Amino acid sequence: MGRNENLRKQEMVQGTLDMLILRTLLGGPAHGHTIASAIERTSDDVLQVEQGSLYPALHRLEDRGWLASYWGASENNRKAKFYKLTAAGRKRLTAERNRWGQMVEAIGRVMREAAE
């Protein structure tokens, strides 16, 4: 946890983990560890992925047909389970992204109003 120790850990906004996983996998197949570190790295370590919820989430997404998985070798040649986006997953990501955009805008409007 090194240098993030004094930063306040950001709790994942409810229901966004799925979207973040899908978005991350847009760049190509990855295993669980890569997905978690990618989310953390991209968010400048603001978002911390709880490992405890990552795997159930991956499992759920796969079950819904948005992800597919296969066993492969990781960058340091370990056996790892890779996930990749399916066509349905891509569609889902678009839908989630739109929903997210609407929500951010809506919340922003409310907050601006309140500030005035």
Added chain:
Amino acid sequence: MRIGRFFRRRAEDTELEQEIEAHIAQETDDNVARGMAREEARRAALIKFGSTGNVREDVWEWNTFAFLDDTVRDLRVAMRTLSKSPAFTAIAVLVMALGIGGNTALFTVVRSVLLKPLPFKDPERLAMLYEQSADGKHPYNVVAGGIFQQWQKQSRSFEQMALLGGTGYNLSGANGVLPEKVEGGKCTWNLFATLGVGPSYGRMFTAEDDSPNANPTVILTWSLWRRRFGGDAAIIGKEILLDGENYAVIGVLPPWFSYPDPETQVWTPMRHETRPAVMESLNNHQFRVVARLRESQTLVQGLTDADTIEKRIRSEHPGLAQTIGRGANIRPLLDEFVGEYKTPLYVLLAATGCFLLIACLNVANLLVARSAARRREFAIRSALGGSRWRLLREQVVESVALSSVGGTLGTAFAWFSVRWLVRMRHDIPRVEAIHIDVPVLLFAAGIALLSGIAAGLVPVLGASGTRILQTLQESSRSYSGVPSRATLRKVLLAGEVGFTVVLLIAAGLLLKSYERLRSSDLGCGTENILTLRVDLPKPKYLEQQRAVFFQQIIAGVRRLPGVQKAGMVSVLPGHGYWSDDSFTIPEHPPLPPGQVLLAIKRFAEPGYFAAMQIPLLRGRTLNEREKLDQATSVVISDLFAKRFFSDEDPIGKHLRVNLTDHEISYEIVGVVGDTRFLISRPVEPVMYFPLYSGMFGRATIVVRSPRDPNGLALPVQKLVAQMDPDLPVSDVLTMEELIGGSTINASFTASVVLAFAVLSMLLAAVGLYGVLSYLATQRKNEIGVRVALGADRGDIMRLMLIDGLRPAGVGLVAGLGVGALAASLIRSMLYGVPPLDSGVFLGVTLLLTLVAGAACLFPAWHASQMDPMEALRQE
């Protein structure tokens, strides 16, 4: 959610474990790269990941259907509990198997015989038309040809209607095949079109075939065609010999066609086989009419239509008012098929249903007993937070497991009983269609599930989950019994006893009427008498030849060793009504116009009365000289003499009868004892004309022997073959078989109901015994205290007996009430026994009291013999 995952969840879990391991290894590598020591790096990775167990549990639960999971576990628990008490399990399964099996078998029969539509086109529009006899005695009488013709011409409600009648032919042998007697049907040409049946080969009748002068044609049934003609389609157009005449085979019926019964094997055109006078006659009732209603018409409209026509004909012919039917009648074709089997089959179904209920109550009772024993376990589990629903489900799953095994066994049992029934009961119409199919299996599964749930729920109903503490305390301070449980068991027992009483009453009534039926006096000997039928076909045997043949054959039979007496008659007692004729008595004043006297008509050979042991009451019997033109004597039955001559002496009086085409005066020479034409019907007047008149070509040879007469069948058949190798012998039966055949329906129903009644009684007795033993154990302490304080052992025994007999008494009273109701429902099946037969009701009451008393006696006695010290020291 995908079902597959549920079953793959163990494999998935292993995979997840590997995945997590890979993740931690990766993180460890990263940490090492950041400069940590390997051990420290792995520790940090594990801390960062958190609990791997939680993750795995999350995914596991996601993969699980809670309900299915729980059920599987409940099932496992149930199996474990059941296998711990094998005796209980075996009894419960057996009881369920009998109940479910019996019901499934009966349902199979009811479905195939009563519920499935007939295999004809739009069978719901097919109906049978009848006449109501002029005297009103026979509401479904056969129809006269002339009436049919008028119905056909004038009615508007029917698409078409056809006339059919029974007949029989001697099918001559060829190429070394034996001649045989085949049952046949004659029908107007449109019968098959009315039913909606086409030929498998060849064609059906046309209007041209159906006329007196047409070339003789015949249609074969599939089975005769296969058996007799090797299934060769080339038979179409060829000729076969029926009664010595050439008939062209024009068609073969489909394999499934067995109408009106499987015995009918050939069909010939009605008008070719029947004299035109008969076809035109308005009062010669002898045919059946099958009609197809127009699409928009109902049975009632059809009836009104035919009834109006018949009433009009009757009013147009006042001279025939005594013989033309008073109206028409109608019923669906299916009813005609299965009418007399409907009530018996439904009674049997009700009986097995009753038994299944008793079986459920019994299993429920056993479960209550067991759950009472496990009361503390349940209480502890409730206290620890086990939900009531959970406990309930465990019980239901257990009893459903029992009933499922029972149902599987029961279905096997049903399969065997259906096969047995099909073999035993050829007389049931459509018996060939009876088989276990998918709906029947679904039915079996359904009732198994239902019985399981019912039996499992009942014990729970009485259990109240609120008194956990009380139950837990019971163990430390034993107190007398568990009232609510005992009450529930008593109620269940009362129900069991009640249903048993109903079954016993039904069985008693049916058995008694069967007994009456069997012992009702036919009016002639029935032991050691063999009967064989011969039919002399027409062109070859005219009056002269018939008389000669009959005289020679009977003389030959009498010479056979082992023959005590022999005789011949046209129709045997107990073999049906067959035919009657009208007559006048010249010595009496003429009858008012339109009135006729009717009596059953038989042709007898002189030795018949002695051979059949029909007593001669007055005068003499017929003699050998009364032959052909000299055959002018007649013998009458006792009832004939009483009804038509009251106190006069009938001997020497005359009967004027038109037996062929002209009226002849017959002198009454003797009066013989009454016989019944059917064992279940009252005696009717009979007149016996000389067989040697040659007017009738069918005769049954009766042979009496001092011992088992079956050995005489072959010698008699050989004798017939010597005289005419083309002449078949049919209906080789002993008199006992002949009567047995007509009472098989009654005997079958009575014995099956009796079997289930006895089983029910056994179950009820076992139930009573079990409950009372249980109560005795529960009250051990109380009884111990009572005895210690000086209670009389007789008092203790009385106390316990009353406790056990009270539910039996309640059940008995309720059962007698319901039994009376049930008895009135089966009234039509009773013969010579009133529905409220006091003997049966009294007998059932007595029997049940005895059995209940015996079942209660032992536990009660056991309780009274208890050693008070032992009982008190127990806690």
